[in-house]
Amino acid sequence: HVPAATVPRLTLYLRKLRELHAHGVARVSSKDLAAMIDLNPAQIRKDFSYFGEFGTRGVGYEVPRLIAEITRSLGLDRTWNAVIVGAGLLGTALARYRGFADQGFRLVGVFDSSPGVIGASYGSGRVRAIDEFEAFCAQERVDIALVTVPAAEAQTTVDRIAAAGVRAVLDFAPVRVSVPAGVIVRQVDLSSELMILAYSLADDGAG
Amino acid sequence: HVPAATVPRLTLYLRKLRELHAHGVARVSSKDLAAMIDLNPAQIRKDFSYFGEFGTRGVGYEVPRLIAEITRSLGLDRTWNAVIVGAGLLGTALARYRGFADQGFRLVGVFDSSPGVIGASYGSGRVRAIDEFEAFCAQERVDIALVTVPAAEAQTTVDRIAAAGVRAVLDFAPVRVSVPAGVIVRQVDLSSELMILAYSLADDGAG
Ligand SMILES: NC(=O)c1ccc[n+]([C@@H]2O[C@H](COP(=O)([O-])OP(=O)(O)OC[C@H]3O[C@@H](n4cnc5c(N)ncnc54)[C@H](O)[C@@H]3O)[C@@H](O)[C@H]2O)c1
Ligand SMILES: NC(=O)c1ccc[n+]([C@@H]2O[C@H](COP(=O)([O-])OP(=O)(O)OC[C@H]3O[C@@H](n4cnc5c(N)ncnc54)[C@H](O)[C@@H]3O)[C@@H](O)[C@H]2O)c1
Structure with a gap:
């Protein structure tokens, strides 16, 4: 340990x-x-x-x-089942990425709320309607959810994910989300990465 | 300060x-x-x-x-010019994202080495050939480069970026790259984010 x-x-x-x-x-x-x-x-x-x-x-x-x-x-000697919620620009790029499978993360489902996206293929499957999320999580073990919905939808999406029994969330939306006890959330904030670089440049007098 | x-x-x-x-x-x-x-x-x-x-x-x-x-x-009271090198899945998602512009980051160019991708539109412009990179950086001020090329290409790409006078790099490829003095690099490693979540799940006995 x-x-x-x-x-x-x-x-x-x-x-x-x-x-x-x-x-x-x-x-x-x-x-x-x-x-x-x-x-x-x-x-x-x-x-x-x-x-x-x-x-x-x-x-x-x-x-x-x-x-x-x-x-x-690290607990990587087993496979972790992941879902992606939000099959837009970023969600689709993540869904098609083969690099995660090499590390023991298996993508078992991709969900979206927009009729124009539901049913689209992302390589190894089709995008499902978010309405099916609870039924899906009742049948399949889902360990981790990647959240790539617009910022305004992030908190309600994470609430839904936690209520369906998923215990870990990787949140890409640029807002802080709160989760119930027992659920782990990590946030990827690409804007803040760029801000930190800008600060270093400004600090060096490049500003 | x-x-x-x-x-x-x-x-x-x-x-x-x-x-x-x-x-x-x-x-x-x-x-x-x-x-x-x-x-x-x-x-x-x-x-x-x-x-x-x-x-x-x-x-x-x-x-x-x-x-x-x-x-x-933070040095955000001015606009920072950014380029993306590697217009694949992730590079294209980043190129089309409007959230960076709101924070004062202007995308001024997207580059790729593959003939099938060069010339493609990413919303506000077209993908340029990587061969034009040096000439482009000589004409336009480029502050930050986002690197979304395959892992095997990451180091040579970052070398090229630093040699062209760009001082800050945000690297998405899952390999550590080395940079000359005066160049700042930050790495976004999405696999390691997932591993940290897996560790926390395994630690809680979910494994
Ligand atoms: N694209 C990028 O490079 C990038 C970079 C940094 C951060 N982000 C963040 O990632 C998130 C996704 O960005 P994007 O560019 O892919 O946006 P997008 O608009 O292309 O995709 C969002 C998707 O979420 C779906 N959606 C909306 N509400 C939903 C709900 N309640 N349940 C399920 N699906 C829902 C939409 O139908 C859409 O397909 C945003 O929060 C954005 O700020 C994106
Ligand atoms: N897609 C994702 O969600 C994701 C997630 C995590 C990490 N990454 C990492 O991000 C990087 C990009 O991933 P991707 O899925 O977009 O890959 P991709 O294969 O879809 O895109 C890579 C692009 O880089 C271009 N390229 C190759 N060599 C080049 C060079 N020397 N100069 C300029 N362009 C060059 C290719 O032509 C291609 O268009 C990879 O290192 C990957 O490991 C991607």
Whole structure:
């Protein structure tokens, strides 16, 4: 059981370790890994010690073993079922993306409220009417919902998702949504990413 | 001049204050604002004091004034020119999104390397060939580049962007890219967002 604060770093290690593995690298030292991902080697050693990986001095850590340990501790050794609510520009791009399946996330349904979108194909299925959402969640296990509806619809959509028993939400709408206890929500706010870049540029005198 | 660590919070305040302003709210207390965005009122008061806003006890802060102060301190009182490199699924969704323009980010060009995509319309313009990138950056001021090319192309694309004089990059490809000194890069990693949600579900025993 790793502390929650290490989870974002573990996802970075996992991505880089998978890349190394794909290139046939069998071992890696904390020093080399730290240089590849701009982190501190001592922090890496501490994170790895949580799941009993101590590496061998001078030889480093076994890459396949680290991958297996991190995958297990992040709960990625099983498949998570995801749905997308809002099949507009962003929702469709996410629905067609094959990168999530490689990480163990299976898209099981895409929902929308607009007649012009319902029934459209997104590659591996057709967009369903949001009215079917509750019945769908009663039949299929749904672990995670990605919310790509307009900002004004976000809170009611998240309420509906939580009421249907889905416990995790990734919200792309640029408004803060509130969720009942027991439901986890993370927000992706692309505008705020751009604002942070603008601030750094203005700070450097580029403004 | 605000410390960089406050910037992500300032973008949250700005979004909520703009919402309040749109609903005709003239004043807000740090306590009420804190409740709306799940932050600590003392932290809010501290952040606002950096640009001389102390509010009036019992009455709170003037919403329009706060908006103006935060906008200025984030460097959003001017327009930033952005380009998108990679006009595939995600690049096209971002190119058609009208939400960035409202925040002062103007899309001035979209580039791609594939003949089948070059020339396609994305709403307010046509996709240009990546070969024109350097000439374009020599004529137009480009502040920020959004990178939505496949992972294998990400590093060479970012190298090209930095060499053309663009100082800020928002990278959507799921690989870490390195940039020369003087160039700022932020990464949006949607897979890692999903992994963090999966971890929280597994941690709650949903796994
Ligand atoms: N497009 C982008 O690149 C981008 C970038 C950043 C943030 N966002 C945010 O992501 C969200 C989606 O943006 P978009 O550009 O895809 O918008 P869009 O208008 O293209 O798509 C929204 C979709 O949601 C559907 N919808 C509306 N109400 C619904 C409801 N109650 N239930 C189910 N479906 C519903 C609409 O029919 C539409 O198909 C917005 O909140 C936007 O601010 C988008
Ligand atoms: N689609 C999504 O929802 C999503 C989600 C998470 C991450 N991503 C990441 O975003 C990136 C884009 O994903 P996508 O789904 O849009 O892929 P895509 O294949 O649909 O689009 C990629 C585009 O980049 C262009 N391209 C390739 N090499 C180029 C180069 N050297 N210069 C300019 N253009 C070039 C291609 O012609 C293509 O149009 C990928 O790195 C992907 O991993 C996408």
